[in-house]
Amino acid sequence: SRVLVLHGPNLNLLGTREPQHYGADTLAGINARLIERARARGVACDTFQSNAEHLLIERIHAAREDGTGFIVINPAAFTHTSVALRDALAAVDLPFVEVHLSNVHKREPFRHHSYFSDLAVGVICGLGARGYEFALDIALDSLAAH
Ligand code: DQA
Helix, strand or coil, X not given: CEEEEEECCCHHHCCCCCHHHHCCCCHHHHHHHHHHHHHCCCXXXXXXXXXXXXHHHHHHHHXXXXXXXXXXXXXXXXXXXXXXXXXXXXXXXXXXXXXXXXXXXXXXXXXXXXXXXXXXXXXXXXXXXXXXXXXXXXXXXXXXXX
């Protein structure tokens, strides 16, 4: 079984985008580390970023057919807005960890609510790009246990 890592809008700009919040790593660099970390444990890791809500939804639907056993998702701004993306995750019924690079709880109040957290296995925020690695480790442990 495979792990799918999903990145929402504007995360293609990582590395240059508000580095005080999001760090200096690029998305390509983060993805490469995740793919290698999964490969070292014999698991395929797919990554996908989109600025378009419907493409993220369709990628989640595809995960039901392609052998994905666990999802790691940073929904980015859709965290705070998207019932549709939430419903897609509920529909495919795959376990997921929600990741945010920044600590959303010490930022603006509109970032404090997530449409995903009550469905997630767990939520990681404020730990920068390492948060994805921690989430991936949980995904790999979960797949190994099943
Ligand atoms: C984010 C936090 C969101 O509030 C924001 O809209 C993002 C990125 C994070 O990774 O810290 O785009 O999900």
